[in-house]
Amino acid sequence: MESAANAPHVQQYQALFSSLNDEQCHDLAHIKRFLERIVGDNTFRAAFAECEDAEAILALARSIGCDIDPLDILPLFHANFLEQKGLPEAIERWPKHHLWTEYIRQLRAHLTTVKEMGGPKEANPKLHRWRLRQIIRTNNQLGYHLGHHIVHPLITFELSDGCSVGCWFCGISAEKFNGYWPYSEENAALWQAIHQQCQTLMGTAMQTGFCYWATDPMDNPDYDKFLMDYYRAHNYLPQTTTAVPLRNIELTRRIMDLYQRYQHITNRFSVLNLKTLKAVHEEFTADEMMGVELVLHNKESTQCKKSNAGRAQEKFNKGSKLKSQVNEGDSTIACVSGFLVNMPKRMISMVTPVAASDVWPNGYRILGERQFTDADDFAKSIQSLVDEHCTNALDPSLPLAFRHDLDLHMYDGEVRSASNARIEHTFESENEKVSAVLADLLPLVAQATYRPGEIIAKLGKAGHNPLLVAGLIDNLFDIAMFEEDPKFLALAEPLQWHHESPEPGASVSSDRFNKSAISNGVQTVGEPPS
Ligand code: SF4
Incomplete structure (x- = not known):
């Protein structure tokens, strides 16, 4: 069978590593090791706090197989320097801290590509x-x-x-x-x-x-064969995440070797206790661990x-x-x-x-x-x-309702929804006809009582263009404003309107899908977000 082309996210991941020279890769691996211990090991943090001079700090880093100088990356971990992270002066003074933040930024961008182009x-x-x-x-x-x-x-x-x-x-x-x-x-x-x-x-x-x-x-000794x-x-080596990386070292090493060969996505070890964190650092060098993210679940971790x-x-x-x-x-x-x-x-x-x-x-x-x-x-x-x-259409036999986690707010003439996560969406259009439909449509949907056809008929009788109403319902469906889960739909009740702004701290959704789908108003009727 002809092998599949690599997806954009795989190309992006490989390009990230090809752009790094050996010295940069080495530095990143050792910065990673130092940060893992600072975050995950309370005894290491205490030992660091007791270091009296630069020599003692270097010796402490060497004791965990880390050969960068922690003083070169202070804005990454030290409370007194965190605020300087990423600032131009800090980049000049601590270039290795910038190497790391840039690396992390690119890894995050890679995950965004998986999400946006992985369908x-x-x-x-x-x-x-x-x-x-x-x-x-x-x-x-x-x-x-x-x-x-x-x-x-x-x-x-x-x-x-x-x-x-x-x-x-x-x-x-x-x-x-x-x-x-x-x-x-x-x-x-x-x-x-x-x-x-x-x-x-x-x-x-x-x-x-x-x-x-x-x-x-x-748990499956044949895992690497699968x-x-x-x-x-698929021309793709999937990610591995394990919470027991030391149980079968040969299998773990085979998986790590496969990563080295194909370099498609970072693997992960979940660390359940401090003993395992130390043992992982004993077993694998910092350079070997470059392709493995440690997820620090142990109770001593500051991120547990x-x-x-x-x-x-x-x-x-x-x-x-x-x-x-x-x-x-x-x-x-x-x-x-x-x-x-x-x-x-x-x-x-x-x-x-x-x-x-x-x-x-x-x-x-x-x-x-x-x-x-x-x-x-x-x-x-x-x-x-x-x-x-995946009909990607509303069920005409069921009432239309907003998602169960949404609240509606009427504020200064605008209608906004706010989710439990306090992400806000403003229902607005520069087109007067669309605005007029929205003003009548949203209260009907909020009642969680009427089927889509009933709403279109009601608004048609009220003088709105039924095609425009149907198009707006489609738009709101495409941006996931409606409840689609039958279990929650069965529990849906009329929404209470709040006549004030959502709680301070709510942020206006800047999701690009939301913007593109709703701001186009009538023109996007029937078109999916792409
Ligand atoms: S979190 Fe723990 S129990 Fe759950 S699947 Fe992972 S390893 Fe198993």
């Missing part, structure tokens, strides 16, 4: 349009800190049943480990055939996929707060003593907008991230599920989920 635009336009709407919704619903960091990969595969690690904070409430899916002749044949189907169904969007969910890759098949099918979802939310709601380690507010650790495939159970779930709640405790909505028997059946099941859930 199946050519291979599956209906699915692509649905995924874009989920991106718009989560940006608005979960806010800039969380929503904008979710990259919405299109597919993930579980290669085990459950997870043996059993983290108390598991945001997707992984079940107990109940065996792995071996790379037997039969399973390998099914796996390869499924990936041929996936290439046809989703094309280069498969270059956003990965092979774990409520599972840990290390990974290589994935690479052969857990997402309020799954088991962590359960602890939070029950007032457990671990509650203080859980963030307040809407949260999720889910990232996929597309398909969650469990290979041992031969089960596909169509999913998308939402704020974890009593309705969806694990932070993702399940739109539909299918059991499959073989690769052909897998393809049919995926397509039937797309056909059922």
Whole structure:
């Protein structure tokens, strides 16, 4: 089979590393190691605070296998210098701090590209349009800190049943480990055939996929064999995240070697305790760890707060003593907008991230599920989920309602929505006719009572152009203002209007999809955001 071209985000990732010379790569790897210990290790922080001179600081850095001078990167970690980070004088004085901030900026830009260009635009336009709407919704619903960091990969595969690690904070409430899916002749044949189907169904969007969910890759000793098949099918080596990188060092090293060979996306180790952080630093050199991000969940870490979802939310709601380690507010650790495939159970779930709640405790909505028997059946099941859930149109038989997390505010003649994450959207148009329709349309939608056809008829009788009304409803649907989840729609009640500005601190949504879709008003009727 001809290998797929690399998606823009893969090219961007590889270009980032090709642009760095050996010395820069080395410096970045060692800055990374130093920051990991400063953030994740309270004993290291204390030792640093006690250093009396530059020599002692250098010796401390050397003790963790780090050969940069921490005094060269003060704005990255020292409270007295943080405010200078990125300032022109600081760039001149501490050029290595700038090397790091620029590197991180480019890694973030790479994730934005995964999100914005990772969809199946050519291979599956209906699915692509649905995924874009989920991106718009989560940006608005979960806010800039969380929503904008979710990259919405299109597919993930579980290669085990459950997870043996059993983290108390598991945001997707992984079940107990109940065996792995071996790379037997039969399973390998099914796996390869499924990936041929996936290439046809989703094309280069498969270059956003990965092979774990409520599972840990290390629970499957054949994991790297599946990974290589994935690479052969899609010209892409998926990301690996594991919470037990030291359990099977040979397997971990094989995965790290594959990263070195293809360099498609950064891997991650979740660090659950300080002992593991120290052991990882003992086992792997700073340079070997350049392609691995450490997610510091250990309690000594200054960044150890857990997402309020799954088991962590359960602890939070029950007032457990671990509650203080859980963030307040809407949260999720889910990232996929597309398909969650469990290979041992031969089960596909169509999913998308939402704020974890009593309705969806694990932070993702399940739109539909299918059991499959073989690769052909897998393809049919995926397509039937797309056909059922990616109509990209409102159900004419159901009442129209704003999303459950939105409030409406009437302020100074403007109508704005504000999400729980305090992302605001202003309903406005320079076109007088559009403004007049909006003024009558929004209160009707807020009642959560009338079906789309009834609203169009009512506004038609009131003298508005029905085509214009229908077009605006489509626009608002495309920017994910309406509730699409039947579970929440069943609970929808008329919205209370607030006759004042949203709470101070709310920010006007600058999401580019929002702007392009609504500001075009009538002209974009029926057009999807692209
Ligand atoms: S967080 Fe990851 S490693 Fe921990 S229990 Fe959940 S799936 Fe397993």
